[in-house]
Amino acid sequence: MNENDTRNAGRRGLLKATAVGAVGTAVLATPNVSHAQTTVLRFQSTWPQRDIFHEFAQDFVTRANSMAGGRLRLELLAAGAVVGAFQLMDAVHAGTLDGGHGVSAYWFGKNKAFSLFGTSPPWFGDANQLLGWFYHGGGEALYKELVNDILRLNVVGFQTGPMPTQPLGWFKNPITSVDQIRGLRYRTVGLATDLFNEMGAAVVALPGGEIVPALERGVIDGAEFNNPSSDRVLGFADVAKNYMIQSFHQRTESFEILFNKGKYDGLPAELQAVLRHASEAASADMSWKLQDRYSKDLVALAQSGVNVRPTPRPVLDAQLRAWDTVVQRLEGDNSNPANGPFFKKVCDSQRDWCRRVGGFFLRYEASPIISYNHFFARQG
Secondary structure: OOHHHHHHHHHHHHHHHHHHHHHHHHHHHHHHHHOOOOEEEEEEEOOOOOOHHHHHHHHHHHHHHHHHOOOEEEEEEOOOOOOOHHHHHHHHHHOOOOEEEEOHHHHOOOOOOHHHHHOOOOOOOOHHHHHHHHHHOOHHHHHHHHHHHHOOOOEEEEEEEEEOOOOOEEEOOOOOOHHHHOOOEEEOOOHHHHHHHHOOOEEEOOOHHHHHHHHHHOOOOEEOOOOHHHHHHHOHHHOOOEEEEOOOOOOOEEEEEEEEHHHHHOOOHHHHHHHHHHHHHHHHHHHHHHHHHHHHHHHHHHHOOOEEEEOOHHHHHHHHHHHHHHHHHHHOOOOOOOOHHHHHHHHHHHHHHHHHHHHHHHHHOOOHHHHHHHHHHHHO
16 A cells, blocks of 8 residues: 555545544434423413413414424313312412413512503503503513512513403493492403492402403493404393493503413423414414404494493593503502602603504504595494
């Protein structure tokens, strides 16, 4: 063998050894990638299984599971499977559940500022502006201050899913004047509880699955839940025929997705990102899906004999005046820095955002009423 042959043989040997080493490395590494252990999270909603809200929770779970590529799986449960709807936050904090889907207004008993993140006073133009404030106007930092610093809850939360204005609700008799609110036994949640108490109602907070039975038994005289699709499937039309739409008690609201903080922090960064981005994707899809479902179900309710009518302007004006009183009282509660001072801090942040962003859209966009009437009003 000459000198060139010797060098070529040595080179071939080196390449062969390198290839074998690379294959060996691949064989060792592959199981860690393709057969990584799946992390399973028990994830409960606060909604009855037949409600479209539970479907929205499933949409989030489906996206998260798909994006995780087998490394993470959320198992969705309906309200009551492990705990009642109003106990979800405590269960996630304690680790009894790994996560859940609900609304921040459900936890306002822990601190009334909670409701500001889920359903605020009606200074936002719509719920998409509420989410804009949360993610780009300082709201998320304030939320973390409330959840982790003030209340020391072992949870991580995202706001997601912009909801349209909620109806005033369902009643045996139509609401035609402000006087009818006084003494009315009425179901709502969050800061709307303070609002209707200010207007003279006797407020009862109930989770979604308990509202229609209470209305049927006469425990309450009127109730709101959220939207035509939920209201239709939960059976409101079976016990009341007057559906009052348009209200300022919950002008804007969004969902909240919760995870146990220890469980969330223990996930790799890429799976934390999956959960966050899945909530964003589900939020967008929900805003599109509800356009189809809510509009169809409102038509179906009207065609089934439900009297669908707008809330009278005097009632709307009375709600706004009551909001002034409620906000002023809660901002002035100096019994604890976690109460009035923090509540005002959040309200100031929201008002600054709404003054600028709401003003932009009012000035910038042509009125949809003008164009809608031009193309469709003459068609009936």
